[in-house]
Structure formats: C-alpha cells, structure tokens
Amino acid sequence: MKEDDLPYVLEIERESFPNPWQEATFRGEIYNQPISFSFVIVNRLLNRIAGYLVFWRIENEVQVNNIAVHPDFRRMGVAEAVLKQVLYQLAEEGARFVTLEVRPSNFAARSLYRKLGFEFLGIRKNYYHTPREHAFVMGKPLD
Numbered sequence: 001m002k003e004d005d006l007p008y009v010l011e012i013e014r015e016s017f018p019n020p021w022q023e024a025t026f027r028g029e030i031y032n033q034p035i036s037f038s039f040v041i042v043n044r045l046l047n048r049i050a051g052y053l054v055f056w057r058i059e060n061e062v063q064v065n066n067i068a069v070h071p072d073f074r075r076m077g078v079a080e081a082v083l084k085q086v087l088y089q090l091a092e093e094g095a096r097f098v099t100l101e102v103r104p105s106n107f108a109a110r111s112l113y114r115k116l117g118f119e120f121l122g123i124r125k126n127y128y129h130t131p132r133e134h135a136f137v138m139g140k141p142l143d
C-alpha cells in the first residue's frame with residue numbers, strides 16, 4: 001500500500017465498516033515500519049484495487065489489524081487466498097502465532113476465519129464502538 005492507493009482504500013473501508021479507519025490511520029500504518037505491513041490486493045485485468053490487508057508482525061507473533069474486499073469482488077475467494085498465502089509466508093519466515101479481533105455480528109468474517117482454522121480465544125469487552133460491541137479474539141498457530 002502506498003499513499004497513492006489511499007483514495008481507493010478509503011472507499012472500500014467506508015463501504016466495509018460502520019466505523020471506518022481514517023486516512024491518517026492508514027498513513028500511520030504505511031510508515032509504522034518495521035512493525036506494520038500494509039498490502040493492497042490488485043485485480044490486474046481491471047487494474048483496480050480489490051481489497052487490502054494490514055497486519056503487524058512483532059517477533060514471532062502476527063496480529064491482523066484490517067482486511068477488506070471491495071463488494072464487487074466478494075465471495076470469489078480473494079480474502080481466503082490472500083490470508084492463506086500471507087500466513088504461509090509468515091510461517092516460513094518464523095512467525096508462530098496469529099491473532100485478530102472480530103465483531104461477533106460479522107458472520108462473513110467469522111466464517112472466513114473459521115475456514116482458515118482460527119479458533120475462539122476470548123472476548124475483549126466493549127472493544128468496538130458505533131455500534132458498541134464486544135470483540136471476539138480469534139487465533140491460530142502458524143506451522
């Protein structure tokens with residue numbers, strides 16, 4: 001992800017979340033090196049940004065902080081393929097565990113994570129606002 005991508009990323013973000021990240025948050029992630037990694041997913045045929053992924057890697061732990069796919073490209077296996085590939089690569093580089101937070105009401109994302117082998121680890125109370133909701137913490141070992 002580069003600064004030039006941000007208008008397209010923000011459009012997807014606003015379509016995807018009730019409480020979207022602001023531009024400054026994405027910019028902060030782009031420059032929060034070497035902890036944060038931000039990628040755009042590009043449809044080369046249409047030359048369009050189809051989605052993005054933001055994660056932190058600190059030593060052998062990975063935290064997925066944001067993932068979204070543009071509504072035009074959902075249910076095509078994009079998020080599944082990207083997460084599988086990125087987590088495989090991170091495991092190859094020595095990462096051992098991945099965690100993330102998800103709204104309990106976000107059935108699409110929870111199904112995606114379950115399909116990828118993530119398990120429920122716990123609850124962070126009142127983690128989200130607008131609307132207020134607890135977060136489910138999910139995670140899995142990387143091997």
Ligand SMILES: CC(C)(COP(=O)(O)OP(=O)(O)OC[C@H]1O[C@@H](n2cnc3c(N)ncnc32)[C@H](O)[C@@H]1OP(=O)(O)O)[C@@H](O)C(=O)NCCC(=O)NCCS
Nearest residue numbers: 016067068069074075076077078079080102108109111112
């Ligand atoms: C969640 C999200 C990233 C999934 O992206 P996607 O590319 O459409 O997902 P995929 O096509 O790779 O789906 C993989 C699996 O996830 C599950 N899944 C994805 N979307 C689903 C939906 N709407 N309903 C139920 N299950 C769903 C299914 O198990 C699916 O496998 P299947 O197609 O074999 O049934 C996308 O819906 C999105 O951008 N949502 C808004 C942002 C968001 O909620 N991000 C996650 C925050 S924690």
